[in-house]
Amino acid sequence: MKLYEKYPVHLSNSLSGEKEKFETITPGFVGMYVCGPTVYNYAHLGNARTFLTFDTISRYLRFIEYKVRYVRNITDVGHLESDADEGEDKIGKKARLEQLEPMEIVKRYTEDFHSMMRQFNILPPNIEPTATAHIIEQINIVKKLIDLGLAYEVNGSVYFDVKKYNQSHHYGILSGRNIEELMESGRELDSQDEKREKVDFALWKKASPQHIMRWPSPWGEGFPGWHIECTVMSTKYLGETFDIHGGGMDLKFPHHECEIAQATGANGRAPVKYWVHSNMLTVNGQKMSKSLGNSFLPAELFTGNHPLLQKGYSPMTVRFFMLQSHYSSTLDFSNEALNAAEKGFKKLSNALSLIKNLNQEKQEGINSELSKQLALLADECFKNMSDDFNTAKTLAVLFEMASRINDLKSGTLKINSIEKIIFTTFKSTYIGMMEEVLGLTEDASINNNLVDGTIQVLINLRKKVRADKNFALSDKIRDDLKAIGIQLKDGKDGEMSYEIEN
Numbered sequence: 159m160k161l162y163e164k165y166p167v168h169l170s171n172s173l174s175g176e177k178e179k180f181e182t183i184t185p186g187f188v189g190m191y192v193c194g195p196t197v198y199n200y201a202h203l204g205n206a207r208t209f210l211t212f213d214t215i216s217r218y219l220r221f222i223e224y225k226v227r228y229v230r231n232i233t234d235v236g237h238l239e240s241d242a243d244e245g246e247d248k249i250g251k252k253a254r255l256e257q258l259e260p261m262e263i264v265k266r267y268t269e270d271f272h273s274m275m276r277q278f279n280i281l282p283p284n285i286e287p288t289a290t291a292h293i294i295e296q297i298n299i300v301k302k303l304i305d306l307g308l309a310y311e312v313n314g315s316v317y318f319d320v321k322k323y324n325q326s327h328h329y330g331i332l333s334g335r336n337i338e339e340l341m342e343s344g345r346e347l348d349s350q351d352e353k354r355e356k357v358d359f360a361l362w363k364k365a366s367p368q369h370i371m372r373w374p375s376p377w378g379e380g381f382p383g384w385h386i387e388c389t390v391m392s393t394k395y396l397g398e399t400f401d402i403h404g405g406g407m408d409l410k411f412p413h414h415e416c417e418i419a420q421a422t423g424a425n426g427r428a429p430v431k432y433w434v435h436s437n438m439l440t441v442n443g444q445k446m447s448k449s450l451g452n453s454f455l456p457a458e459l460f461t462g463n464h465p466l467l468q469k470g471y472s473p474m475t476v477r478f479f480m481l482q483s484h485y486s487s488t489l490d491f492s493n494e495a496l497n498a499a500e501k502g503f504k505k506l507s508n509a510l511s512l513i514k515n516l517n518q519e520k521q522e523g524i525n526s527e528l529s530k531q532l533a534l535l536a537d538e539c540f541k542n543m544s545d546d547f548n549t550a551k552t553l554a555v556l557f558e559m560a561s562r563i564n565d566l567k568s569g570t571l572k573i574n575s576i577e578k579i580i581f582t583t584f585k586s587t588y589i590g591m592m593e594e595v596l597g598l599t600e601d602a603s604i605n606n607n608l609v610d611g612t613i614q615v616l617i618n619l620r621k622k623v624r625a626d627k628n629f630a631l632s633d634k635i636r637d638d639l640k641a642i643g644i645q646l647k648d649g650k651d652g653e654m655s656y657e658i659e660n
Contacts, residue, residue, distance in 0.1 A: 160186070161222035165544040170486060172410065172433040173332055177546060182401050183431065188219050188226045189400035191392040191430075193409055194286070196233040197267035198248040201274045203454045203491075204439050204446060208406045210477060211436040211485040213280040215404070218543050218595050229395045230283040232271075234264040234290050235371050236363075236382045241413070243353075243360040247381070250370045260371050274456050277473045279597045285395050289387040293373050296382040296390050299424050300361045300375075308423040312352040314364030314378040318419060320357045329357075329419050332433060333411035359416050361386050385416035393421060393429060403430040407437050440490045441466065454491070468493045471500060474598060478503040481549040481596055502557070507600050509560035510592050512567050513585050529580050535559050536587035549596060559588050613644060620646070 167180035182188055192212045195205055209230070216228045239245035246254075253260040275282065289296075300316050303309035309318050320329050324337050340357045360383035365372035372379045392403065398421070405414065414433065421429035438445065441452040454464060462470030471479075479499035483489045535555055542551040562584075592598045616635055623631045636646050 161540070162186075162219075162224055165222055165540040167219070167222075167544045167547075169432060169434060169546050171431075172435050173430070178432070180401075180432065182224070183397075183399060186223075186225060188216075188224045188402065189396035190216060190219075190226060190228050190402040190404065191388070191396055191400065192228070192230045192283070192403075193388055193405040193413070194231040194233065195267075195271050196237040196248055197264050197271060198237075198252045199267060200455055201267070201271045203456065203459065204406070205271070206274060206278055206280075206456065206476075207439055207480055207489065208404075208436045209275065209280050210278060210480055212404045212434075213597065214481065214485075214549060214595065215402075215434070215547050216283075217281070217597060218547060221590060221595050222540070222544070227285070227396065228283040229285045229287065229392065231388060231391045232264075232268055232286060232288045233384070233387060234268075234288050235260075236289055236387055237384045241384070243363070243383070247369065247371055253370060277456060277460075278477050279473070279599060281597075287391045287395065289382065289391070290371075292387070292390050292394070293382065295394060296386050297362070297373075297375050299386065299390055299420070300382075302424050303361065303420070306423060309361055310354070311377050314380060315352060315360060316362040316377060317353050317358040318361055318416070318423075319354065320359070320419065321355055323419055323423055327419070327422055330415065332418055333415050335411060335415070359383065359385060359412065361420070385413055386420060388413070389417050389420040389424075389429070392417075393425070398425045399427060399429055399431070401430075402432050402434055404434045404436070407435045410435055434485075436485045437488050440488055442492050443490060446491070466493075468497075471496050474507075475500045475503050477596075478506070478553075478598055481598075482553060484546070484548055484550050486546075502553075503598070506553075506556055506560055506592065506598065509563040510589065510598075511600055513563045513588050516563065516567060516585070532562065532584040533580050535562070536584050539587055539591050543591075543595065552591065552596070556588065556591060559584070563588070613639070617646070 168177050169180050170176070171178045190212070192209070195201060212228075212230075216226050219226050234249060235247065237248050239248060239251070247260075249260050249263050252258075253263045256263070272282075274280075300309060303318065304311065304316065307319075308323055309316050320337065321341065323329055329335075329337050330340070337357070341355055362375060362377060362380050362382055364378055364380045369381070371381055373381060392400065403414070403417075410433075418429060440446060441454075444450060444452060446453050452466060454467075456473075456476075458464040459467070459476060460470050460473060462468070475496065476499075479496055480489060482499065482502075535558055538555045539552055539559075542548045542555060545551070616639065620632050620635045623629075623635070639646055
């Protein structure tokens with residue numbers, strides 16, 4: 159029996175508003191698409207939470223033996239200011255301001271995004287397509303929508319006809335927006351607006367003379383609309399219908415709503431079974447935004463170089479902090495919460511180090527009652543993760559497991575017998591959940607602190623034996639440390655320092 163059969167997943171489907179049993183289109187295989195970044199600026203912490211959410215989901219699905227194809231795109235054209243159909247391309251504007259080629263901007267900020275992903279131990283997707291590499295496919299689907307009567311061309315631009323689509327489908331099915339209200343609110347059209355209705359959205363835009371990024375098309379030189387890109391890239395690599403589509407809550411409308419309309423209109427069926435959305439970050443109860451001065455770049459968070467931070471926090475501490483809250487709830491940043499997370503992660507990380515070196519054969523024995531408790535704790539980890547990927551409840555179980563690990567290590571449990579398989583399952587579950595599912599590796603900063611503290615204990619011991627004139631032992635401590643690459647240095651007034659040799 160596969161683990162996904164033993165621990166069936168249930169997830170909150172934004173499309174239905176209900177928690178549903180996860181049943182894949184192809185048994186044992188998961189196709190998942192997540193809207194990636196628009197690479198025109200440095201990646202911020204809000205990005206990190208979204209991609210951490212879907213990193214954890216893909217990790218867990220693989221852990222319970224699904225085969226996962228995870229596709230996450232790079233938007234490198236077509237995303238206009240204010241997420242609208244008018245204005246400058248975000249990347250083109252950045253290129254103009256910095257007097258660079260647009261692809262130089264794309265390269266710089268794509269590399270920055272990938273760097274942030276590595277820092278947070280967010281695994282790369284199986285496929286990472288770019289919008290500019292799929293221009294032909296985007297033109298083809300626009301032509302198809304025109305042929306089906308669901309799109310119209312005006313002065314070199316093409317728009318999706320929402321009113322026509324809504325005659326046989328439901329625009330607003332994901333976001334709950336009422337199409338009649340949208341149509342009424344948009345009744346007053348600007349004299350420069352080419353659309354039949356304000357609610358219509360761009361599939362292809364004619365490039366103005368000053369627009370840098372442009373491609374030839376049947377309607378003249380232009381560029382693709384933001385929404386059509388994801389429809390093309392998701393269905394190309396995952397099929398016309400796939401299992402999971404994810405993104406931040408802010409993308410539900412209009413971006414994801416438009417994706418559904420485009421794909422359903424072109425292919426005659428809904429593109430996605432389960433829509434999953436992560437929630438936003440707040441800071442001290444306020445929405446995180448640049449205008450309020452309370453947004454963080456990862457580098458600022460790691461160094462503490464930000465007016466709202468008391469100190470810096472390691473990437474693993476921040477990852478742990480984000481996992482303490484369910485992905486669908488808001489997450490509030492504060493120094494108090496980050497300090498608590500730092501202590502909590504240190505406890506789990508120390509237990510991780512202990513369990514890796516803890517062998518069942520070395521235990522004096524584990525009685526049947528404790529054996530049962532260990533098995534239940536391991537089982538609870540899987541149950542919590544299969545219940546809508548509840549990392550918060552999973553971490554609570556891992557804390558209980560960490561306490562058991564410390565008891566086993568200290569020998570405070572006086573016990574008699576154990577089935578080896580139970581201890582092995584307990585051990586592999588703790589390590590697997592920490593490292594493979596939650597992506598929480600032993601923190602280098604914690605290890606460095608332990609090394610520093612241990613060496614300081616030896617330095618203090620050496621000071622004492624020298625004061626006692628036990629020079630033989632003093633020399634032995636110095637020589638033994640040197641043998642493992644730690645050079646002690648005697649300073650003035652008996653002070654000592656050390657240097658780790660490379």
